[in-house]
Amino acid sequence: xxxxxxxxxxxxxxxxxxxxxxxxxxxxxxxxxxxxxxxxxxxxxxxxxxxxxxxxxxxxxxxxxxxxxxxxxxxxxxxxxxxxxxxxxxxxxxxxxxxxxxxxxxxxxxxxxxxxxxxxxxxxxxxxxxxxxxxxxxxxxxxxxxxxxxxxxxxxxxxxxxxxxxxxxxxxxxxxxxxxxxxxxxxxxxxxxxxxxxxxxxxxxxxxxxxxxxxx
Numbered sequence: 001x002x003x004x005x006x007x008x009x010x011x012x013x014x015x016x017x018x019x020x021x022x023x024x025x026x027x028x029x030x031x032x033x034x035x036x037x038x039x040x041x042x043x044x045x046x047x048x049x050x051x052x053x054x055x056x057x058x059x060x061x062x063x064x065x066x067x068x069x070x071x072x073x074x075x076x077x078x079x080x081x082x083x084x085x086x087x088x089x090x091x092x093x094x095x096x097x098x099x100x101x102x103x104x105x106x107x108x109x110x111x112x113x114x115x116x117x118x119x120x121x122x123x124x125x126x127x128x129x130x131x132x133x134x135x136x137x138x139x140x141x142x143x144x145x146x147x148x149x150x151x152x153x154x155x156x157x158x159x160x161x162x163x164x165x166x167x168x169x170x171x172x173x174x175x176x177x178x179x180x181x182x183x184x185x186x187x188x189x190x191x192x193x194x195x196x197x198x199x200x201x202x203x204x205x206x207x208x209x210x211x212x213x214x215x216x
Contacts, residue, residue: 017055020045021069024062029112033063033120063116064130070109071135074101079142090150095200097143098172102196105176114177140165147207156207168203175199 023045027036038059042049056062078097088096104110121128143165150156175184175195184190190198 016045016047016051017065020047020052020055020062021066024059024066025109025112028063028066028116033059033116034123038062060124060127063124064127066113067117067127067131067135070104070113072138074104075135075138075142082142082146090146090153090155091204093146094143094150094204097146098168098196098200101139102172102176102192105172106179106192110176111180114173136169140169143168150207154209157209159207164203164207168199171199171203172196 020041023041024036027041027044031037031040036059038052039049041059041062042052045052052062056065078100081096081100082093085093085096117131121131140162144161147156147161147164151158151161178184179192179195184192184195
């Protein structure tokens with residue numbers, strides 16, 4: 001019979017990339033991307049510094065994997081779900097995506113990564129390009145596609161779906177940061193779910209197709 005200790009040692013190499021990523025979230029959150037050192041990440045992960053190089057060539061690649069494993073992977077799941085759920089209405093598709101994305105935006109992972117992105121990506125142009133392509137354009141394209149289908153079906157008014165997708169994204173992100181600081185709960189007694197629904201209802205009303213006029 002294999003002892004638990006031997007099983008742990010055998011499984012540990014497979015778990016090390018995630019172990020390193022978890023430590024990186026902590027260290028990047030405390031010191032920023034510029035100030036973080038691989039030595040600190042290795043110490044937090046309980047591995048030798050050389051072990052990190054087996055999986056990530058530098059801290060920029062490690063940070064890029066953080067973006068991928070959180071934001072990009074969530075977008076991939078949303079894309080797959082939309083492609084599979086062909087029976088959902090346009091509004092149901094939009095509600096489903098917003099609910100899933102909002103849950104992530106309010107998570108500790110996003111609340112750690114996003115301030116680093118805003119504050120430090122200008123120093124790392126390759127990371128900025130990766131984030132813009134894989135997260136910003138991809139998420140807006142997904143939402144714009146849903147809205148464009150709604151316009152084509154007459155469920156939403158005719159307008160630029162790319163613009164409305166950008167506006168929705170900015171509202172969700174900015175409000176999620178206040179939710180992360182517990183501002184809405186403390187000042188207005190609004191839970192994250194209430195804030196999400198308020199945003200979505202306001203947005204849907206702003207793009208709704210005009211009601212058909214009737215002649216008396």
